[in-house]
Amino acid sequence: MAKFISYLKTKSFRNNFIAAISTVFALLMIAFFSLRYYTKHGQGLDVPSLKGLSYGQAISKLDELGLRYAVDSVYVMDKPPGIVIDQDPDAGTFVKDNRTIYLTINTELAPNVTFPEIEFKSLREVQPMLEGFGLKIGDTTYKSDVSRDVVLSASFGGQVIKAGQSLPKGSRIDLVLGDGRGSEEVDIPALIGLTVDEARFSLKGAMLSLGTITYEGEITDSASATIVMQVPLLSDSLTKVKIGTPINIVLSNKKN
Known part of the structure; x- marks a missing residue:
């Protein structure tokens, strides 16, 4: 043990120890700079903003920057077809040259x-x-x-x-x-003597609908033709019908 301690104090040990430390340091530096060179440390670019661009515009921009791309598609309502709606990595991300950018395009055909x-x-x-x-x-x-x-x-x-x-x-x-008012009843309006337009207005106010329209005799002017018959007819025995009931009418140009 005394001889080993004495050896540690010799000039030969100090020289060998310094040489070993220097060799290890040199190897570490070589590995560090080799790795930087291999990975092109510090060389790259920021991913451009592609969302909202058309497919053609996005591809042209990526080609100019030397970036590769892969495309997927989805259908999103209320978005123009053929535009980029998502990208990965996001805009502004620092990437190496030749990195693949994944694009999601809004398809034109709705599923x-x-x-x-x-x-x-x-x-x-x-x-x-x-x-x-x-x-x-x-x-x-x-x-x-x-x-x-x-x-x-x-x-x-x-x-x-x-x-x-x-x-x-x-x-x-x-x-x-x-x-919600199907069971309610309303008064039957008197339509005889009215034109079609007047009848529609009256029925709308009564919450009823216009049913079938038939014609009596030769109709020379349908706009001025008047109603000569309605079904159901307002009478002493029938004065009300359910809301929405259609009222059928007969039109004629004959004067009563």
Whole structure:
């Protein structure tokens, strides 16, 4: 042990120790600078902002910067087709040359969805249901019915639709709802002697609808033709009908 301690105090040990430390330091420096060179430390660029650009504009910008890209597509309502709606990495991220940028493009063709069962459900229940299927509520009209704000029927493009039918995502669905007043009755208006326009105005005020229109004799001027018969007819035995009841009329140009 005494000899080893004596050796540690010799000039030869000090020289060997310094040489070993220098060798290790040199190796570390070589490894450090080699790694910097291999990874091009400090060389790269910031990812550009691509959201909102068209597909062509985004690709041109990436090509100019020497960046690769991969494309996926989704359908987002109320977004123009063909634009970039998402990117990864985000704009401003520092990346190496030749890095792949992932783009999400809004597709032009809306996927189809299956129309859900909504008849006889409340409007409050139907609204989130349609939104969950990617559909929107269009026009709502009311029809005489004992149920209030309950869906009686649905239509798309003027055609009645039923549960299970396929529709493009984002379609607007028109609904007919019950007004909750189906059991109420109103007075039958007297329409005889009125024109069609006057009858429509009168029926609307009475919350009734115009039914079938038939003609008596030769009609030379339909605008001035007057009603000579209505069904149901106001009489002593019948003075009221349910809200929404259609009133059929007969028109004639003959003067009474």
